[in-house]
Amino acid sequence: MKATIDWTGEVSFKATSASGHSVQLDGPADLGGQNRGPRPMEMVLMGLGGCSSFDVMSILKKSRQDVTACHTELSAERADAVPAVFTKIHLHFVVTGNNLKDSQVARAVALSAEKYCSATIMLASGGVEITHSHEVHQAN
Structure with a gap:
C-alpha cells in the first residue's frame, strides 16, 4: 500500500491514495489552517x-x-x-x-x-x- 502527501500551502496537504482518491487535509486556524479539510x-x-x-x-x-x-x-x-x-x-x-x-x-x-x-x-x-x-x- 502506498500514498502520497503534497503540501498545498500553510498547514494544508493533499493526501492521495494508490487507488487515485484524494482528500484535502488542513490544520486548525490557530496553526495557520483554513478549515479546508479534516485534520x-x-x-x-x-x-x-x-x-x-x-x-x-x-x-x-x-x-x-x-x-x-x-x-x-x-x-x-x-x-x-x-x-x-x-x-x-x-x-x-x-x-x-x-x-x-x-x-x-x-x-x-x-x-x-x-x-x-x-x-x-x-x-x-x-x-x-x-x-x-x-x-x-x-x-x-
Whole structure:
C-alpha cells in the first residue's frame, strides 16, 4: 500500500491514495489552517471507523442479516502532551434492518474488534483502549 502527501500551502496537504482518491487535509486556524479539510488525526479516527464498519457489514451479510443501514459513532480521547496520541476510542454501531438478531450484530462487532479490523488491532497494540457497543433498530 502506498500514498502520497503534497503540501498545498500553510498547514494544508493533499493526501492521495494508490487507488487515485484524494482528500484535502488542513490544520486548525490557530496553526495557520483554513478549515479546508479534516485534520490528520481525524482521518485516523475515520479510517478506524471505516475499517471496522466494513468488517461488521461484511460479517452481517455473510450471516444473511437483512441490514438496511449501519451508522457508526466514534468518540476519542487524546493525550494532553505532545505527541497527542489517542488514549481511548469508543465505537458505537447503530444497525438497522429487518428482523435483525442482536446476537448476530454483537458477534459481528466482536469479530471485527478481536480478529478482523487491522486498524483496531494496530491501535490497540499501541496502547489505545478501544471499546465497542451496539444497538439494533427495526427498519420501518
